[in-house]
Amino acid sequence: xxxxxxxxGPLSVPEGAIASLxxxxxxxxxxxxxxxxxxxxxxxxxxxxxxxxxxxxxGRFTAQLNKASQYVSLLIRDSQPSDSATYLCAVNRKxxxxxxxxxxxxxxxxxx
Amino acid sequence: xxxxxxxxxxxxxxxxxxxxxxxxxxxFQATTMFWYRQFPKKSLMLMATSNEGSKATYEQGVEKDKxxxxxxxxxxxxxxxxxxxxxxxxxxxxxxxxxxxxxRANEKLFFGSGTQLSVL
Numbered sequence: 676x677x678x679x680x681x682x683x684g685p686l687s688v689p690e691g692a693i694a695s696l697x698x699x700x701x702x703x704x705x706x707x708x709x710x711x712x713x714x715x716x717x718x719x720x721x722x723x724x725x726x727x728x729x730x731x732x733x734g735r736f737t738a739q740l741n742k743a744s745q746y747v748s749l750l751i752r753d754s755q756p757s758d759s760a761t762y763l764c765a766v767n768r769k770x771x772x773x774x775x776x777x778x779x780x781x782x783x784x785x786x787x
Numbered sequence: 788x789x790x791x792x793x794x795x796x797x798x799x800x801x802x803x804x805x806x807x808x809x810x811x812x813x814x815f816q817a818t819t820m821f822w823y824r825q826f827p828k829k830s831l832m833l834m835a836t837s838n839e840g841s842k843a844t845y846e847q848g849v850e851k852d853k854x855x856x857x858x859x860x861x862x863x864x865x866x867x868x869x870x871x872x873x874x875x876x877x878x879x880x881x882x883x884x885x886x887x888x889x890x891r892a893n894e895k896l897f898f899g900s901g902t903q904l905s906v907l
Contacts, residue, residue, distance in 0.1 A: 683828065709893060718793075718880050718898035719831070726891075763830065765893075773819070773884075773892045779830040 698764030793899025810881030
């Protein structure tokens with residue numbers, strides 16, 4: 676089992692729709708969870724982070740964390756073509772709180 | 788946000804040569820820097836962690852004599868791929884942050900723009 680798993684996609688949604696990206700992780704000791712956006716050939720940029728169970732909203736983005744089920748998700752409301760990118764889920768490693776393990780990413784395509 | 792400069796952005800070299808990649812934090816002092824490599828459509832794989840003034844810590848399976856990391860100052864870390872071979876071709880990314888530890892430290896983790904290495 677991979678430490679951080681994501682569906683590679685592509686996830687295709689029409690402009691204006693809600694895009695839902697999911698991520699599961701294997702280490703129950705993980706404490707911090709991050710979502711990054713990466714455009715092709717570019718470096719990742721931080722979108723959201725979440726530490727506690729429940730929802731965390733920031734503009735059009737909502738991160739959801741369920742530690743009991745070991746999943747974290749990212750919702751993007753009112754999706755725009757500019758949101759088309761690969762979204763990486765990252766989770767801290769149990770052996771070292773400051774090192775992140777990245778999923779392989781989900782490619783999102785927002786159709787105009 | 789903070790800026791991390793990485794260069795070169797792209798390098799093509801012959802097999803057997805060494806390539807140096809620089810990573811600079813431009814407007815903050817980076818206590819800790821990380822080096823990753825990323826294959827197409829794959830996740831970022833952490834190669835090593837370097838703290839200023841101490842030796843880099845390499846992840847399992849990463850050859851420290853192959854990938855030399857130097858973190859000589861609070862604003863500069865370098866990765867040298869020695870005797871590069873075609874299988875070393877990859878996208879290399881550095882990241883930097885102020886704090887050494889704590890799970891909140893990654894809120895202030897900034898990435899360089901990446902280096903695409905192609906070894907012929």
